[in-house]
Amino acid sequence: MTDASVLRPHAEQQYADELALLAEHDDRPRPPGWRLSPWAVTTYLLGGELPGGQVVSPKYIGPRRLMEVAVATLATDRALLLLGVPGTAKTWVSEHLAAAVGGDSTLLVQGTAGTSEEAVRYGWNYARLLAEGPSEQALVESPLMRAMRRGTVARIEELTRMPSDVQDTLITILSEKTLPVPELNTEVQARKGFTVIATANDRDRGVNELSSALRRRFNTVVLPLPDSVDDEVDIVARRVGQLGKALELPEAPAGLAEIRRVVTVFRELRGGMSEDGRTKLKSPSGTLSTAEAISVITSGLALAAHFGDGVLRAADVAGGIVGAVVQDPVSDRVVWQEYLETVVRERPEWRDFYRACREVS
Incomplete structure (x- = not known):
């Protein structure tokens, strides 16, 4: 339930009724780990009328085909990169896609010049690490690691703001769907339904451009400014x-x-x-x-x-x-x-x- 005193509820909280309504009327095939079918996810984003006459409000106003391509990408083994100039609703679309597909938009990595490798892979509780040595209990999971374990959507904001060496830690995750943990001689394998939605600012080209190896792991959808x-x-x-x-x-x-x-x-x-x-x-x-x-x-x-x-x-x-x-x-x-x-x-x-x-x- 959403606390009325919260200034900005997460998408899955604010639009819980619409998501539940869509799930009730959704009789189409759903990819593994998805809460809704691709058709229902697109309807949630663009709005529409359901068979019972109930209306789903639009979250994004723009070309339908762009949203269909974005949703279809998430149903494959490729990650999705939402690219555009500032203010084209990249973060907004990313949040609502994660809410509709996985029911959780909070597994988020915020890209900045100071984002470390641990924010993408995993870190350690150093008090426990010094006292007990490397162990599962001392491991601090990143949002991506949690998404891999659950088989759901992880989000990365402002990907090109992250240092290039940190960006490249995504290559193994996106290609092998595996996150090695050499300190524990183990690995985390992604469950079905895991995917990544990243956003990048069109004006940040040249800041920390994606390597060709990483760019190949993404399907890029460019969000335009409103037509009219x-x-x-x-x-x-x-x-x-x-x-x-x-x-x-x-x-x-x-x-x-x-x-x-x-x-x-x-x-x-x-x-x-x-x-x-x-x-x-x-x-x-x-x-x-x-x-x-x-x-x-x-x-x-x-x-x-x-x-x-x-x-x-x-x-x-x-x-x-x-x-x-x-x-x-x-x-x-x-x-x-x-x-x-x-x-x-x-x-x-x-x-x-x-x-x-x-x-x-």
Whole structure:
């Protein structure tokens, strides 16, 4: 059961009812160790209506074929690599895939420059190691080792942030499905159902690129930015609604108009062109992702709720959007001022937004 005081429940907790409903109606073949069939996992991700009329909410809005390829990959002996620019829902998709396939999204290794080999393979309780020597009791299992023993999904976040020598410890695990423990003269063999979902940032190429040997062990699925303004507005509105409930923020009646405005600004600056195609624009140094748009709107809702009349207005999102765009105080500020004067100022229906951004800037 989910504790109501938890700020962000795991996917398998938050959507337990939908997962149980899908399992009840799921009469299709399931790969070994899977809680649901590949069809049901895809339905859980993309949403749909079940035979009894119950509706499953969409977790990912994007091309169906991409999710089908991702789910099919997990049903084979290859690992899955979700690749994309920041804010394309790689972590979100990874978590929900793990929740639907194995019922547990918590077996996670966070990749950083300081991630050690022990975080991927195993470590030791050094007090017991010194007192008793190497033993099963002194062994500290990594999330991957636990996933291998259980026959379920392990997740690796920001794979290319990990040092190259640590990345390469995955090769034996992914190819042989075995993790040797030479100190105990034994090994852990993966049970059926074990697989790995990794994520990597498209902009991190050149940080710690994957070796060709490791890359061959993954099937790569590139998650794109939303195709249209409407898709991105839908994604932002859904996530803001979920976050607003978790933070107990009041609903903003006029929120959709401001969401569309923020999304439009981000898409224009990201693409280097105004919506009507008439004005070329310089792009700032930041990514201006969908995730950042969600953050801007959520912050605006907090302002509207606690310092306004509860209605989301231009003044509530102006500060957040300027902060998201102007990452570099020199070059980005020039880009932002130029955008305000050449695009925003020329839109009569955006006068309130123009004034609010000018005041903040």
